[in-house]
Amino acid sequence: MLENKSQERTxxxxxxxxxxxxxxxxxxxLKHKSTVKGIGDDAAVLNFKDKNVIISTDLLIESVHFxxxxxxxxxxxxxxxxxxxxxxxxxxxxxxxxTVSLAVSNRFPLEALEELAxxxxxxxxxxxxxxxxxxxxxxxxxxxxxxxxxxITYRNGAKPNDLLVVSGDLGAxxxxxxxxxxxxxxxxxxxxxQPDLEPYSYIVERQLKPExxxxxxxLLKQLEVQPTAMIDVSDGLSSEIxxxxxxxxxxxxxxxxxxxxxxxxxxxCEEFNIDSTTVALSGGEDYELLFTIDQADFPKIKGNPNLTxxxxxxxxxxxxxxxxxxxxxxxxSAQGWNSFKSEE
Amino acid sequence: MLENKSQERTxxxxxxxxxxxxxxxxxxxLKHKSTVKGIGDDAAVLNFKDKNVIISTDLLIESVHFxxxxxxxxxxxxxxxxxxxxxxxxxxxxxxxxTVSLAVSNRFPLEALEELAxxxxxxxxxxxxxxxxxxxxxxxxxxxxxxxxxxITYRNGAKPNDLLVVSGDLGAxxxxxxxxxxxxxxxxxxxxxQPDLEPYSYIVERQLKPExxxxxxxLLKQLEVQPTAMIDVSDGLSSEIxxxxxxxxxxxxxxxxxxxxxxxxxxxCEEFNIDSTTVALSGGEDYELLFTIDQADFPKIKGNPNLTxxxxxxxxxxxxxxxxxxxxxxxxSAQGWNSFKSEE
Numbered sequence: 117m118l119e120n121k122s123q124e125r126t127x128x129x130x131x132x133x134x135x136x137x138x139x140x141x142x143x144x145x146l147k148h149k150s151t152v153k154g155i156g157d158d159a160a161v162l163n164f165k166d167k168n169v170i171i172s173t174d175l176l177i178e179s180v181h182f183x184x185x186x187x188x189x190x191x192x193x194x195x196x197x198x199x200x201x202x203x204x205x206x207x208x209x210x211x212x213x214x215t216v217s218l219a220v221s222n223r224f225p226l227e228a229l230e231e232l233a234x235x236x237x238x239x240x241x242x243x244x245x246x247x248x249x250x251x252x253x254x255x256x257x258x259x260x261x262x263x264x265x266x267x268i269t270y271r272n273g274a275k276p277n278d279l280l281v282v283s284g285d286l287g288a289x290x291x292x293x294x295x296x297x298x299x300x301x302x303x304x305x306x307x308x309x310q311p312d313l314e315p316y317s318y319i320v321e322r323q324l325k326p327e328x329x330x331x332x333x334x335l336l337k338q339l340e341v342q343p344t345a346m347i348d349v350s351d352g353l354s355s356e357i358x359x360x361x362x363x364x365x366x367x368x369x370x371x372x373x374x375x376x377x378x379x380x381x382x383x384x385c386e387e388f389n390i391d392s393t394t395v396a397l398s399g400g401e402d403y404e405l406l407f408t409i410d411q412a413d414f415p416k417i418k419g420n421p422n423l424t425x426x427x428x429x430x431x432x433x434x435x436x437x438x439x440x441x442x443x444x445x446x447x448x449s450a451q452g453w454n455s456f457k458s459e460e
Numbered sequence: 461m462l463e464n465k466s467q468e469r470t471x472x473x474x475x476x477x478x479x480x481x482x483x484x485x486x487x488x489x490l491k492h493k494s495t496v497k498g499i500g501d502d503a504a505v506l507n508f509k510d511k512n513v514i515i516s517t518d519l520l521i522e523s524v525h526f527x528x529x530x531x532x533x534x535x536x537x538x539x540x541x542x543x544x545x546x547x548x549x550x551x552x553x554x555x556x557x558x559t560v561s562l563a564v565s566n567r568f569p570l571e572a573l574e575e576l577a578x579x580x581x582x583x584x585x586x587x588x589x590x591x592x593x594x595x596x597x598x599x600x601x602x603x604x605x606x607x608x609x610x611x612i613t614y615r616n617g618a619k620p621n622d623l624l625v626v627s628g629d630l631g632a633x634x635x636x637x638x639x640x641x642x643x644x645x646x647x648x649x650x651x652x653x654q655p656d657l658e659p660y661s662y663i664v665e666r667q668l669k670p671e672x673x674x675x676x677x678x679l680l681k682q683l684e685v686q687p688t689a690m691i692d693v694s695d696g697l698s699s700e701i702x703x704x705x706x707x708x709x710x711x712x713x714x715x716x717x718x719x720x721x722x723x724x725x726x727x728x729c730e731e732f733n734i735d736s737t738t739v740a741l742s743g744g745e746d747y748e749l750l751f752t753i754d755q756a757d758f759p760k761i762k763g764n765p766n767l768t769x770x771x772x773x774x775x776x777x778x779x780x781x782x783x784x785x786x787x788x789x790x791x792x793s794a795q796g797w798n799s800f801k802s803e804e
Contacts, residue, residue, distance in 0.1 A: 131728060152512060155616050157707075158547040159516035159605070164508060170495060172503035173602060175561040175589045206502040217519040217600050243602075245519045251595035258517060260603040261503070271501050347502055363501075405495075442718050 160242035172176035172203035178252030186284040200259035201328040206348035209263035216283035219254040252264040274345035274364035277407040280427040285376040290399025292323030343407035367434035490638040514605035516547035528790035544603035545672040549690035553607035559587035589758035618708035621751040624771040629720040634743025636667030687751035698741040706714030711778035714771040
């Protein structure tokens, strides 16, 4: 078969062991002093000197975590990296290296994975494994980071009366998914339909191309604020608050009217007749940082447009609650207080 | 549905996030000083002090890397860990931690993954991700190890005249696979057939339950031998020799009559009418260590039943060759000199 160069598709069959990973990273230079030896031996060699090493791993699977009918392939690698970096950042650490394992069909063009987010986030790709898959596409990423011991922020450091703070806004990724799912259904019925996603661009981008909040860590350093506990919002605000409460043995009062929502989320929630608070509590995939700070640090963050105080921690005996707009106290559950997710 | 306790099958649906990993590791205690914080936060925290960190990652996929019709589930997790540890050991490093990501069907009993090899090899399980899979079973493992900088053995340190040494014996895992494949075909024709695998127990075990050669590193330390280059035999002797030659810019003379073969391999090769040298060169999955040593170290390893000198390195211009039993010099190729593997 003659190679069709105009198509600019490189099949994976043309690449050998580590071929894909080598190809994807050939224009990368190793940026971190901690990377002693990257790809090319049985294993990579790193040296973090006196720093602590932070490590996190995630698996993304076609038709479970993503739907290629609306997820552009070039964003998939990007999102897979973001999910992991978000975990590193939520420890208040610098992300430094990733390993990437891919299972793909042989017909998969490798150009689809060129955008790995590693360049933008200054990450060394130090290892990987590529294999063929008879079924769907799969990405497994392990991310490493480094931090000084005293900077690491666990989930267990929150104290009663600490303020509960979240970066950015919530619920957009979930509503972006709803819009994409709706367009998919429309497309099934009428393949000639041309969806106008322009009004939904913010929430669709939050779903397809999330950004891990490295910038928030830099902001907090600049503001000289050390969070007492931190977690990233991957499963929904409610679930993450409960993790902080459980790990720190504290309670919490979350104020419904303080939850930051983008105007698009509010209008699309009305369009879909879904409660926006429920979406923020249970939607997930926001990859914002949720953290607690000492009340004494409040003046440092006050008025910052990137940070919103949404409540405060309390004694463990009070439990984790939301104070509604109607001033009613409702216990938080892992699926929000009025879940729309079908659980079994 | 009532729970059928007598069946002793715990469905994955009964476990939440990290549930499977937590369950699998609940009886584990963290053994390494370098493990500061294991499972339970957004990421694990490690501290290797002045040691270098070795990291390797691998992906095993059902119907690509293993066939559940003859691979006992309890051995699958074990083998997945071995594949990774072997990469760490081939850097002459101590394996210390792993992360495990699993994609499984909801009906998959977690008892099937209880044997993770982590206990036996003294490895801390520090992270993981469990997800459902609509298709097959999948295991992604990232292994970490530690080593002093000067102990790390790369692929690129071999010098002309260094001796080429391999641990254990070769080709058994591949022939074990042939026996299992044959029994599978017999079973398809006659489901009542009771295969007698007893005569093949050694080679079948090499295929289903390989052991990474941690013991060889300990032996080499004891013998005070520091290999100049090292790699593990995962793809077959020929391919690994070529890696060493290419990375070290040297040639090699491999002696066919020195290749260590178990008697079972020889007899089963006769049974299958396959050349045993070809099997050793191209079979793969042996997970033995292949390394080069300075000739001055020869007296230290001479006569050791675990180690076999199979050749010596040469000037790069000589190329990588095998000297056959008939005293003919044949260039090595990545698929052995007479491949039985269909390539495209």
